[in-house]
Amino acid sequence: MSATFYPYVGAFIWISILLVLGSYLRAKISFLQKRLIPSALIGGLIGFVLMNTGLIGMPTAEGWVIIPSKVFGVLVYHLFAFGFVGIGLMQQAKSKTSEAGTNWLRSGALWMALIYCMVYAIQGITGKTVFELYKLVIGGDFFTGFGYLIGSGFSQSPGAAHAFGTIWESEYGIQGASSVGLAFGAMGFLCAICFGIPLANRGIKNGWVSEKTAAALPESLRKGMMAKGESENCANSTTHPANIDNFAFHIAVMAALYAVGYMFALAWSLTLPKGVSGLGFGLLYTWGMITGLITRKVLDKINCIHILDPASTRRITSSTIDYMICAVFMGISMSDIQTILVPFIITVLAAGFLTYLVIMYFARRMPEYGFERGLAILGCYTGTVASGILLLRIVDPDFKSPAAVELAIMNVFILPIVQIIYLNLPFVPTEGSFMLPVFIAYLIAMPIALFALRFVKKRVW
Known part of the structure; x- marks a missing residue:
């Protein structure tokens, strides 16, 4: 046994x-x-x-x-993909979008999306450049395309970087790619903390916070544990306990939809030609999210959406994120990144610093709530949305600024704009990959869009 x-x-x-x-x-x-x-x-x-x-x-x-470390890498893969089922099932309150601004062209969510695409391009170009220069000057036998994974690890998540790395390994034989992706993702969380916490404290000290309501953080937030008598309800039950537990029901729904995603991935991998067949399981998180979205739409259409509790789905999804973050570090094998350790470290430092500078430049010139929005996306574009919310809560504990809502709805703008990057990343190891020209195009187009939409004005703070 x-x-x-x-x-x-x-x-x-x-x-x-x-x-x-x-x-x-x-x-x-x-x-x-x-x-x-x-x-x-x-x-x-x-x-x-x-x-x-x-x-x-x-x-x-x-x-x-x-x-073996690979075991934890496998857990990261499944936790990441399973969590995306929950993201697909999550219901957005329709009224909240109006809080981000009456004119969507002026909303912070669009601003965040344009910054995201620009930062992703900067991170990818930085990584590729560092790896190419290091190989040119120092030499070595390694794949310089590893540098592109920092964009996925920082601006997406460790799970996404691991997923793309897994495709590179299985389809093109790029050994260690999944571990390198995990390592970039792990370093992103460290960058979010190292850059974000000092910036938040500076913002409070210098009066950069828009609402001027930031106060001492509650003891429960600092220690991470609720004190006696402070506990809060974390979910609402949609099932009768005499029938099935609420969490058991929601986990069962998510697991069943994950199985549907698996079947689609399997069919993809068995029917499509080599070169794209690996995308079946490499993009399992996408198929899981789509099954969740479709299920939510169908339940809403037949007036049965009430059987899903958004808080329960969110808690389960958040749990997968906590487990995934911990597993990310344990899935990193030093033997896989030992040969590229120097360019890896240089890439992390350079990309982290450039990300900070670019976000701060545009956040200082955002007409409203620039500090809150900038701090939130700094955490998000080096770690995850959870990192962004964590940093935002330091300066905006009651979420009076629209930044928290905008973090939730910015993907509405991000996904259509950035699809060309996501579609090309799996094919980076192929000869003649045009990932670099794509990143350069984004690097040129996004600032133009920010100025054209008047998101860049006189420095505010």
Whole structure:
């Protein structure tokens, strides 16, 4: 029976232990509290050290057995894709979009989308340039296209970078690509904390916050744990407990839709020619999100949308994100990035710094709520939306600015604009890839659009 725990159940247990440990350390250590470092990040960093010193394993009938880093990479892949089912199912309140501005052309959501495309291009160009220059000057036998993965790891998520890396490995034999993608994603979270927390504190100190209501952070937010008597309801039940538990029902719905996504991915991989067949499972997160979107639309059409509770779906999705962030660090194998460690580090530092400078330049010149919007997208475009919300809450604890709502609806503008990047990334290893010209085109077009739409005015702060 012990053999059934190895490796995936054991890996899942390790992630759980590290999340609990991270939560405990956050509640006890003031350094972690002041910097609002999430428990998943704390646990992930500890797990990274343990993993790369050979201490992550489990006792079995055959003795202590090491759990390979690839196992955690697989968990990242599925947690990421499964979470996108929840994203597809999430219901957006229709009234909230009006809060972002009566004129959608002037809304912060569109501003965020244009900045996203420009930052993604800058990150990709930076990565490719650094890897090319390093190979030209120092030499080495490695794939310079690895540099493109920093855009996916920073501006999308570690799961997306891992997914594209997996396609490169399975379809084109680019060894270590999935681990490199995870590593870029992990470094993105660190950049979000290292750049974002000091900026938030500076904004409060210098009076850059629009609402002027930022105060001392509540103890529960600093420590990451609710005090006695402060607990809040996290979901609403849509099922009777005598029939089926509310969370069990929502997880079952998401798992069933994930199975539909799997069937589509399998059919894709079996029917389409080599070169594109790998996109079937490489884009499983997309198929999962689409099944969620279709299901939500159908339920809304037949007036049964009430059986899904948005809060329950959001909590389950958020849980997959916490597990994924922790697993990301444990899925990084130093052996896979050892040969590219120097250009990897240079790329992370250069891309992180340039991302910060570009976002700050345009945020300072945004007519309204520039600081809140800039801080939010800084966290989002180096980490995830969760990182952006975390940073925003420091300066806007009551979410009086429209930035939080805009983070939720900006994908309405992002997805149509950036599709050409997403469609070409899986084919980067092919000869004659035109990913670089695409990024250059975005780098030119996005600033023009920002100025044309009058999102750039006189510096405000």
